[in-house]
Amino acid sequence: MTTRRFWAFIEQEEGHAHPVSWELLGVIRRLASQVREEAEAAGDEVVVEGVLLGHNVGHIAQEALCYGADRVYLLDDPVFTHYRNRPYYKTLEEVAQKHEPEVFLIGATTLGRDLAGAVATALRTGLTADCTQLEMGEVKGSPQKLLLATRPAFGGNIMATILCRQNRPQMSSVRPRVFPMPERNPHPQGEIVREAVSVTEEDALSRILEFVRPEGESVNIEYADVIVAGGRGLGTAEGFGLLQQLADALGGVVGASRPCIDAGWIGNAHQVGQSGQTVRPKLYIVAGVSGALQHKVGMQNSDFIVAINTDPDAPIFDVADVGIVGDLYEVIPAMLEQLAARRKARGSGGGHQEVSA
């Protein structure tokens, strides 16, 4: 009997897990289940495992069990207090050589992208970046199902499905929010296995001298519940003021298509899409965006999409739950008005001030 191991990298910083770790566990569980039948027929076992590096992060290992890991390998050492490329990749290389995972997923965050390329090279295996679809599928000539990793190619105009026939593990990176958050099980069964750490401070070859935290308000559109996004159809930077009012009325944040960033109308932290952020809010209101593929890949997994565009044939309507053909400068003020009226009717202590006009 062999054990087929499906791995997710559990990313954390300063003792806080990155939610993409749980999204990865959700995906990897699904992938593992896709080979279960084939494995059982061959008398093999399939397990879902997380790998966690850090210092004093036992609580995160426990959380990983809640989000679906059967087992978590915990490498806890002061050398991992802050992420650095070398101690991390050398350690992952070592544990992967020891346990020989079949599939290994890493979040495509800044940290994960820095790490994944190094680990894959050290293990001399294939890595597919920024996958948007993952399946275990049958491939001619392969006795076992293989990881079919689909990602945008050629500037996002086409989707390519990549596979790694021979080398192991089959590695992919996945951007936050591309896959849903799995349910949390408060009473998990799995186990935490502490692994010995062999890298030392000398191996790190780098020292972090300082962290400069950004001043003022930083936006995080990735995990926002409501996003009001605008595109070139706004016509001017001032248009974002109107979107901000709607976002405020809904407790959300403002997003944008790339040309708005290129034109300097708004900062790049607001960009939704292939070269910006992937988002998955409960409500995505999008105005003056035509709906290029590169924008759609970043937002099409939102729960509910409302699109506003003057052009009835705009491709954005293809992904919208409701499309309003109309001028955003008429539609959005009407939305603000009706929201204010609703709030009044609910007696929830008055609407947003700018809305009262």
Added chain:
Amino acid sequence: MFHALVAVKQVPDTTNIRIDPETGNLVREGVPAIMNPYDAHALAEAIRWKRQLGGKVTVVSMGPPNFVVTIREAIEMGADRGVLVSDRKFAGADTLATSYVLAETIQAIHEEDPIDVVFFGKQAIDGDTAQVGPGVAVRMGLPIVTYVVKIRELDLERRRIVAERKTERWTEVIELPLPALLTCEKEIAEIPFAPLPDLIRSLRYDPEMWTMSGPLEFDKGQVGVRGSPTIVFKMGTPPLPEAGEKIDAREVGVAEAVKQTFAKADAAGILDTVLGGAR
């Protein structure tokens, strides 16, 4: 003397890529080839330090013979030496095979003429993988900083570099011993105008061509398709999700369109959840 090496790739200008609406195929004709923008900014930074410290900049590229254009562009910007690693056998390389060829090449250059800093772009815009830089660092055993926005200090005597790297959370200030490998964001440096002598030199410059037959010996099993563990299984356009309802505000009136939209969001249970969380 300072010696910087910059890895530059030629890429199709993806902002100009179009899909034929009839056939769904990629329209390749007329798509201009450019130096990968991140590499151009990395090169600009290398040249800036060269001008400050004295020394030289070598550029390396792996690709078909027409990548010569990109190397000439690098010379025009102020690079001193260009090596194009080119062979039919390199075709079809994925990031693992690419990092092998680049690492071998850079190592050989380093042995004859020691390098202080190896510059890479953050990523190539045709693939957006950001894997080759870290791959080369691993193969060469070099310390690496990715996503560099600024070099604060470059001290050839004390053999150290201090770089700022930007992450989602903060900016990290990292110190590394030299030689080190950096992958760069566009902010690292503005692209300068080419000085006339460099421009003239670039017109006549022929880069060194390195192939499978020399001067280096590459392992056949590690280059091109054979050295690439990943293969493209299939390509396609993504399936479209089912479109929802369209309401024409010009027919029903704006207020009515919004009312109907909110009713739909209510029916889906969205608006109440959302408004519950609004301030």
